[in-house]
Amino acid sequence: MVLNFDAGGLNGISGFLHNSNNWLTAFVIFLLLMAMYNAVELAVMVLVSFRRFRGLYFWSLLLSALLGVIPYSVGFMLKFFTLVTPWVSCSILTIGWWTMVTGQAVVLYSRLHLVLRSSRRLKQVLYMIMINAVFLHIPTTVLTFGSNFRDDSIDFVLGYNIMEKIEITGFSLQEAIISGLYLYETYKLLHISRKNKAHRRIQYQIIAINIFIIVMDLSLLILEYASQYSIQICLKAAVYSVKLKLEFAVLGQLVDFIRNKASGYHHEQSQGSEIAMGSTNMSMAGSRKRYAGQDAGLPSTRADDPHFYGQTTTSVMPNEGENSSEERLNLPSGIIMTKTEFSATVNHKRGDSEDQCTY
Known part of the structure; x- marks a missing residue:
């Protein structure tokens, strides 16, 4: 029999979400529903905006929303609030988690070439994403299934509780590095350009959104290290859905800026x-x-x-x-x-x- 835990830090890792607080239960459901709504809205925006349905940027955005955020949220709703077998719920949420987390990193990577000219650095970022996907996803997945299937799952639960902290720290550092590259390279690009109001506005937007993304990652870290598993795991779905929408907006702004900058430069050269x-x-x-x-x-x-x-x-x-x-x-x-x-x-x-x- 899978162990059940009282409401607290380990509540929800194994089996149901055992909680008598109706407000907390409603808040968890709200976060998961909001994440699914954001994912559907983003998928519609992507399908409407793109003229050709191909390319790394297109597929990473679409899959992160449809095969990432939505299965992740549905899997935890099945796990926390239904009697469905753990094989179903854990499989669904694991597929969503892999696609959501690593897919979101690929979204950032797919547009990084716009500001980062070093092919060597771009390869290093890609290798970092691939290595983290292997060494952070796989151990956490094994502990997830072990926590929900073994009769003596207390060891798996405690192991998962430790690995979850390592995993979320690693992915947060990964995203901070990629966002930092955007901030640094965009600052250099804007620094050498004409300092008009449009350029400054785009600079502030890119900086603000990247800082906001880092702050959201920090909020997940704080909840994880405070051992608030059920809140952290559901807030993660909402956070990633918001980050995907923000990245869709800010990367579009970045393309517009570089395009207009190139246009202005060619205009000067042609004159x-x-x-x-x-x-x-x-x-x-x-x-x-x-x-x-x-x-x-x-x-x-x-x-x-x-x-x-x-x-x-x-x-x-x-x-x-x-x-x-x-x-x-x-x-x-x-x-x-x-x-x-x-x-x-x-x-x-x-x-x-x-x-x-x-x-």
């Missing part, structure tokens, strides 16, 4: 080339209409990112001969307003001049 050549009358409005096709702020523009459909990228760089404060950026071609390049070659041979323009 200089027009003056130098004296024969080019191409307007930037026409270029935007020809190459972009949509406004930068539309969700379909953000979602339709060719970086995740192929390996083609476009380098945006200043003239090599100038000591410019602009850094060389390796940006996905799908987020650049115009890919027009201007080059002029003047060759003087035997009194003849040859002008060559490449578009």
Whole structure:
């Protein structure tokens, strides 16, 4: 017979949620329902926003919501409040937990290339996600099933109580590292750009949302180390659903910023080339209409990112001969307003001049 615990720190790890406090029970159900609602809403937003249903960003968002948050919440509702066999409830919540936690990290990773130009650092982040998935998910999963199936499950419950603290600490550090990279690289990117109000607003939004995400992770850590398992485990579902929605918003803002920044840079470069050549009358409005096709702020523009459909990228760089404060950026071609390049070659041979323009 699986051991039952009184209301307290270990309550809910094994078997039902044994609690006489109706308010706490209602609060737990509310958190799980809110998480499922947020996941469904996010899935609808993703399906409506994306023009093409493919790519790492698209699938990580969609699967984290539909196969992550929802099964995780449903599994704990079955485990806490129904008589369904533990094989069913634990299997459902475990699938949801794996997809929700690691899937959310993949969502952040899938857009990290927008601000982080080091391929070596990007690989390190990917390896970190893979290693944590193996060494944190697998032991916790074994202890979860052992806590709910063994007659002498007290040892598994105590082991799970320790492993849960290690696991949530590890995943929180992982997310803090990725969010820290976003904050640092975005600050550098904004620092070298023109300091107008739009850029500052985006900077504040990115910083605020990333700080809020870290604070939510800290709240889960505090509840875990306070041994409030039932509250922490249900709040985790709500927190991850909110984080996914915030990341969908802030990463879209980041794409818009880089796209507009690249557009402004190309605009400056094209103006200089027009003056130098004296024969080019191409307007930037026409270029935007020809190459972009949509406004930068539309969700379909953000979602339709060719970086995740192929390996083609476009380098945006200043003239090599100038000591410019602009850094060389390796940006996905799908987020650049115009890919027009201007080059002029003047060759003087035997009194003849040859002008060559490449578009």
